[in-house]
Amino acid sequence: MTSAGARWLCGLAAQLMPPSRRAWATAMAAEIAHLGDAREARRFALGCLAAALAERCRDADTARRDGLWAVALVTAGFAVDRLSCAAHGLAVLGGAPDGMLAALMRHDPAAAEAYQAARPLVVAAFVALGIAQLLSAWFLSRGRLRDFAISAAAALVIATAAVAAQLAVVWTPETLPSEFHAGVVQLLALPALLAWSWHRRRAFEEDAP
């Protein structure tokens, strides 16, 4: 008689098994029904669980998806940061105190005027950039690379506009502006991930049994 524990373990193994291997999970679960000894069935089911876990770790599609998710999470982090900047800007536009403006008024009244004029455009650009980055993260997590490429390109254009608007007023950056950080991460991580995933798939196909 197959124990409930063994059947549960086999069910768990079926859940863990990558989609390309689901037929094997079914085969293992079916085999367990033909074992007479409950203890033997449990050992068999534990082995199935180990096999499913190993296949999941070895699965190129799973690794690729996890990698895309990781880049998506980082991108979403940048988006949240940008949207929080936009929220602060909207609060200032709504009348909240602005330390930057106060400082400019003291040291460079002309720049303060330009700063005030550019502020709505910069805030709008931050909102748009945050949304574009969130969309990029969403498309990455879904594996929709074409849609991601479009939204990432839009984010790059918006980031360039935001940086240009700020540079036109007061700001002279010594390092790469933070608007471009998400794009740099994507530019470095995604080609490496996709190339690695492709090589891993090829290695899997050519692997000896």
Next chain:
Amino acid sequence: MPARRPSPQTLRVLAALLPRAGDWRHGYDLIGETGLASGTLYPVLMRLADQGLLEATWQPPQRPGAPPRHAYRLTQAGVAYALAAIAAAAAPRDDPGGVMA
């Protein structure tokens, strides 16, 4: 055809399947014959099937109420591979990275 030497576990599975290469065999029977755990046996079977060296089929249950059972046997390519792999494993290893037949 795989380009690398098979693992010792794969050799045990091939050695178990080869003598009655035309017969369908079940996973649990192979566990008994090879001494491998199910967690080792099934990945080996998957790799062999991926390479076209093993074929699998669902067999109707032999007792009422039981589910169909998955059965395995070597393909023609699998028989050739098994013969070459077992012969190579028995031979002195003067070419560790050698290509199997």
